[in-house]
Amino acid sequence: LPEEMAFVYLDGLSLKVFREGEGIVRESVYVALGIAPDGERRVLGFWLLPTESALGWEGVLGELWQRGLRRVLLFITDGLPGLPEAIRRVYPQAEWQRCxxxxxxxxxxxxxxxxxxxxxxxxxxxxxxxxxxxxxxxxxxxxxxxxxxxxxxxxxxxxxxxxxxxxxxxxxxxxxxxxxxxxxxxxxx
Known part of the structure; x- marks a missing residue:
């Protein structure tokens, strides 16, 4: 990933997915979209997890860090409890905008x-x-x-x-x- 993004949008989406041996279950798709300082939009990734949680998002943020994203000016997210704290733990300099x-x-x-x-x-x-x-x-x-x-x-x-x-x-x-x-x-x- 690029080292810097101006804005990163984090949002979860609940979908029905087929799991072998389980049938159709509801799971959460975590989506991270970024806008670079030059305005280029980029899908940073998407992840399928059982439920949406701050802990899950912290894992996603940690992966973004490991993949090279070091600086984010502003994260835009919903009001999921614990998410602003998860952002601060991984990107302490970033600001947070509630949707x-x-x-x-x-x-x-x-x-x-x-x-x-x-x-x-x-x-x-x-x-x-x-x-x-x-x-x-x-x-x-x-x-x-x-x-x-x-x-x-x-x-x-x-x-x-x-x-x-x-x-x-x-x-x-x-x-x-x-x-x-x-x-x-x-x-x-």
Whole structure:
């Protein structure tokens, strides 16, 4: 692998696979995609493991290190518990961006159907703001409007605001590509 990648996207996908002697079972495909400093996209690898876990991802990251990838500016991942710590153990200098799409989808799944459109609009003001400061102001409005009704949802966004809003530290032209683990999801934001 190249020694340096600007951005690395890590995401797991659950698939049904045929295992001889077991039949069809669900397993996780771990996928690592990289964007080099010159903008070249590269599949860094994919792995089939029984389940998605931070320990599994740490093994994948260790393999990427062994294959020569020494520096990553920013990892973009979902909110899998323990994953940011696994990244820090292997790539301590790298930053972490939590996938906004995963965060929004989870948040909307936790609220009443009649509140989804309004909450989605308010969250869009957070990640769609023109600056980090404007985003933090919009997050305060989300907290005031929704915090008492949905403390778990709002707590997630407040607690992980640094990770959800990390993309604001990069050039604006890159924001749509850094908010999500899925390069195709940028149009849905």
């Amino acid at each position: 906004v799409v995963h965060g929004v989808r989870w948040s909307l799944s936790q609220v009443r159907s009649r509140d989804r459109a309004l909450l989605a609009e308010d969250l869009r003001r957070v990640y769609g703001a023109e600056s980090r400061e404007e985003a933090l102001g919009a997050l305060e409005e989300v907290k005031a409007a929704w915090g008492s009704r949905y403390p778990g949802v709002v707590g997630l966004w407040v607690q992980d605001s640094g990770a959800f809003l990390r993309f604001y530290g990069y050039p604006k032209v890159l924001w749509p590509y850094l908010r999500s683990t899925n390069l195709m999801d940028q149009d849905t934001l």
